[in-house]
Every structure is written in C-alpha cells, then in structure tokens.
Amino acid sequence: MIQSVLIILISVVILVMAFVAIYHKSLQVAVIASGIISLFASVAYIFLAAPDVAITEASIGSVLTVAIFFYVLNKIRHEDIKK
Amino acid sequence: MIQYLEIEYITVFAGFLLLMVGLWGIISQKNIIKMIISFGIIDTSIHMLLVAIGYIRNRTAPIIDSAVSKSDAVDQITDPVPQALVLTAIVIGVGITALLLTYALKLFRQNKSLEINQYNSLKW
Amino acid sequence: MKILRNSLLLVVIGTMTWMMFNLYKDYDSRTTLNETASYYAEKGPDETGAANLVTSVVVTYRGLDTLGEVTILFLTAAIIGLLLRTEKDSKTVPLRQSSEFLITAAKVLIPMITLIGVYIFINGHLTPGGGFQGGAVLASTFILLLISISQRKIGHRLLEFTEAISGFSFVLIGILGIILAAGFLDNHILPLGKFGHLLSGGAIPVIYSLIGLKVGAELSTIILELNQIQRKDDTIS
Numbered sequence: 006m007i008q009s010v011l012i013i014l015i016s017v018v019i020l021v022m023a024f025v026a027i028y029h030k031s032l033q034v035a036v037i038a039s040g041i042i043s044l045f046a047s048v049a050y051i052f053l054a055a056p057d058v059a060i061t062e063a064s065i066g067s068v069l070t071v072a073i074f075f076y077v078l079n080k081i082r083h084e085d086i087k088k
Numbered sequence: 089m090i091q092y093l094e095i096e097y098i099t100v101f102a103g104f105l106l107l108m109v110g111l112w113g114i115i116s117q118k119n120i121i122k123m124i125i126s127f128g129i130i131d132t133s134i135h136m137l138l139v140a141i142g143y144i145r146n147r148t149a150p151i152i153d154s155a156v157s158k159s160d161a162v163d164q165i166t167d168p169v170p171q172a173l174v175l176t177a178i179v180i181g182v183g184i185t186a187l188l189l190t191y192a193l194k195l196f197r198q199n200k201s202l203e204i205n206q207y208n209s210l211k212w
Numbered sequence: 213m214k215i216l217r218n219s220l221l222l223v224v225i226g227t228m229t230w231m232m233f234n235l236y237k238d239y240d241s242r243t244t245l246n247e248t249a250s251y252y253a254e255k256g257p258d259e260t261g262a263a264n265l266v267t268s269v270v271v272t273y274r275g276l277d278t279l280g281e282v283t284i285l286f287l288t289a290a291i292i293g294l295l296l297r298t299e300k301d302s303k304t305v306p307l308r309q310s311s312e313f314l315i316t317a318a319k320v321l322i323p324m325i326t327l328i329g330v331y332i333f334i335n336g337h338l339t340p341g342g343g344f345q346g347g348a349v350l351a352s353t354f355i356l357l358l359i360s361i362s363q364r365k366i367g368h369r370l371l372e373f374t375e376a377i378s379g380f381s382f383v384l385i386g387i388l389g390i391i392l393a394a395g396f397l398d399n400h401i402l403p404l405g406k407f408g409h410l411l412s413g414g415a416i417p418v419i420y421s422l423i424g425l426k427v428g429a430e431l432s433t434i435i436l437e438l439n440q441i442q443r444k445d446d447t448i449s
C-alpha cells in the first residue's frame with residue numbers, strides 16, 4: 006500500500022517536471038528538469054526490483070547528459086555574446 | 089478496480105503519458121535544444137515501460153545471494169531479460185544525445201540561430 | 213493561426229493517446245516467468261558461474277548485443293571527434309581560474325570516486341553493477357578533473373591508448389572463445405571457480421573490466437572533445 010502511494014507521488018513529479026522541461030523559457034532550467042526526471046525514474050526502478058538499471062540511469066541520465074548539455078549551451082552562449 | 093493501483097500498472101500508465109508529453113514536445117517546440125530534451129524524455133519513458141513489463145509482484149531482484157538461493161530462484165526473481173536490454177539502451181541514449189547536440193552546434197555556427205524556422209533551405 | 217496549429221497538434225496527440233490506451237487496456241501483469249527467463253534462472257548460475265543474472269545475460273547469453281553497443285559508442289566518439297575538429301592555430305580564449313575550494317576538494321575526491329568506479333565494474337558478477345555503471349562513474353571523475361584544472365591542457369594519449377587496447381582485447385577474448393570453447397564470448401576459457409567468490413565466473417570479470425574501461429574512456433573522450441572547443445575562439449567554422 007505504501008509502495009503504491011510512493012509510486013503515484015513519483016509519477017506525478019515526473020510528469021510535472023516534463024511539462025516544466027518543455028514550457029520553461031530558460032534553457033538551463035529545462036536541462037536540469039530533464040536531469041530530475043532521470044533521477045526520479047531511477048528511484049522508480051528501485052521499487053521495480055531492478056538495481057542494475059537504477060545505478061545506470063542515475064549515473065548516466067543525471068550526470069553525463071546534463072554535463073554534455075551544459076558544455077554545448079556554454080559554447081552557444083559564448084558565440085552569441087561575442088556576436 | 090483496486091487491482092489497477094499496483095506498482096506495475098501505475099508505472100506503465102505513467103510511461104505512456106510521458107511518451108505522449110515527449111511527443112508533444114518534439115512536435116510543438118521551435119528551439120532545437122528543446123527538441124533534443126524532449127527526445128531524451130521519450131527515451132526515459134520507453135525504458136520505464138520496458139522495466140515495468142518485466143516486473144512480477146512480490147518478487148525480488150535477479151541476484152543470487154543470501155536472500156535468494158540457487159535452487160528456488162525460479163519462484164523468487166523478476167525477469168532479467170528486460171533489465172539487460174534497458175541497460176544497453178540507456179548507454180546508447182547518451183551517445184545519441186551527444187551526437188544530436190554536436191549537430192545542433194554545427195548548425196548554429198552555420199546560421200547563427202537556434203530556431204528551426206530559419207533552416208528552410210531544403211524546402212521546395 | 214496559433215490556435216489552429218495547436219488544435220491540430222492536439223488532434224494528432226489525441227489520436228495517438230487513444231491508440232496507446234487500446235494497448236494499455238489489455239495489459240495484465242505476469243504471475244510467473246516465461247520460458248526464456250525460467251531457463252536463465254534455472255541453468256544460468258551453473259552454466260556461467262555468475263551470481264548476478266543480469267550480468268550473465270548481458271555478457272554471455274546476449275554477448276553479441278554488447279559487442280554491437282560497444283561499436284556504437286566507438287562510432288559516436290569518432291564522429292564527435294571528427295565534427296568538432298578545430299584548426300591548430302586558432303586563438304585561445306582565457307578561461308577563468310577555478311576557486312581554491314574546488315581545487316582542494318577535487319584533489320581529495322578524485323581518487324575515492326575512481327576507486328568506487330573500479331570496484332563497481334570488478335564486482336559486476338556478484339553485486340549490482342558492472343561495466344557500464346563503472347564506466348559512467350569513471351567518466352564523472354573525468355568531468356570533475358576537467359572542471360578543477362581548467363587552466364591547463366590535458367593530453368589525451370592515455371585515453372586513446374586505454375580505449376584502443378580495451379576494445380581490441382574484448383574482441384580478442386571473443387575470438388579465443390571460438391577457438392578454445394563453445395562459441396563467441398564464451399566464458400569457459402577460464403576455470404569457473406567457486407560460486408560467489410571474486411575470481412569465479414570464468415572470463416566474466418575480465419570481459420566486464422575491459423568493457424568498463426572502454427566505456428569510461430569513450431565517454432571521457434566525448435567530454436574532452438566538448439571541453440577543448442571551449443578554449444578555441446574560431447569565427448569561421
């Protein structure tokens with residue numbers, strides 16, 4: 006019973022963060038929202054008895070994807086300011 | 089009806105909804121970076137769907153240690169095949185995101201804009 | 213005009229939602245394992261010698277998928293290195309010096325995180341973990357290293373060497389499996405050992421360690437390429 010309530014909470018947070026990622030004006034906030042989606046999905050994988058997938062999703066989706074996004078966003082902003 | 093409030097039903101439902109939200113994001117947004125973020129959201133939703141389909145109620149992770157013994161592993165573990173498939177898919181997803189972002193950077197250097205309305209040189 | 217476009221998009225998304233709902237309506241969760249999974253659960257620990265069943269599926273039963281995935285990662289790193297190539301004599305942009313706090317903390321944290329990453333992929337066949345997870349943690353260590361020493365250049369010879377040797381050894385072990393044992397990437401080329409110990413599972417620890425090093429080196433190469441372009445100031449692409 007407590008598991009169902011927690012999974013409902015996690016799903017609601019994931020869906021709200023998905024809307025934030027699409028509709029927010031600032032690109033940095035959208036990228037961090039996609040990182041939060043990966044993090045909460047990793048918690049859901051623990052409930053679904055998949056610890057290997059949880060470790061992979063937490064370390065790749067939240068750290069590496071967000072870092073790659075920020076490197077490219079910095080380069081685009083740098084060239085935009087210089088122009 | 090109360091049966092539909094178990095973990096795997098909720099996760100499959102959330103996975104399908106997230107798939108629709110990601111698809112809506114790809115179609116309706118004009119910024120290329122937002123389209124790449126929506127693509128990542130679609131990826132995450134498919135992975136959630138795959139792992140949730142392989143879940144069996146009241147069973148534990150497919151690792152044989154003090155909790156699960158070798159002889160009755162058939163009755164106590166969840167399905168290990170979808171987890172192995174999703175493991176590979178997550179790593180490929182990050183490779184695809186890196187490639188998409190490199191293409192977006194090259195396009196930005198070409199046309200100095202991140203809106204896809206400016207890239208209509210292939211339209212007839 | 214905007215309302216017409218949004219309503220048309222809503223119609224498209226609504227149609228797809230209705231199709232997905234028809235798929236969801238007949239979904240019943242399973243109560244027993246299907247045939248393939250029961251075979252892996254019954255015969256997996258004795259045939260492969262690994263305690264982690266997901267590891268035995270990824271490395272031995274479906275080893276060709278892992279080979280394809282390693283190939284795709286190699287292609288990605290090569291394409292990104294090709295596209296982001298810069299001229300040798302373009303001007304360099306001075307980067308800001310990192311703060312003292314970050315440099316000191318990085319000096320303490322980087323060996324520990326590397327140790328955790330190596331532990332994760334060495335014990336991949338006993339506990340949750342494995343090559344991909346350990347490689348991702350090693351790439352995170354590399355990000356911390358790049359942020360904390362932003363003034364200096366980093367040579368990438370060690371990364372290229374590690375990646376090349378790991379990939380080559382992985383394929384070599386696969387071919388050794390054809391010669392000495394039953395098939396490609398079979399793990400019976402080394403003795404199976406006692407179940408649950410570190411040196412059990414035949415060639416599975418060796419294969420997974422090589423995969424962990426290769427994935428870590430490849431993701432680090434992607435991060436390094438994206439970092440090199442921050443220092444270049446080229447106006448013509």
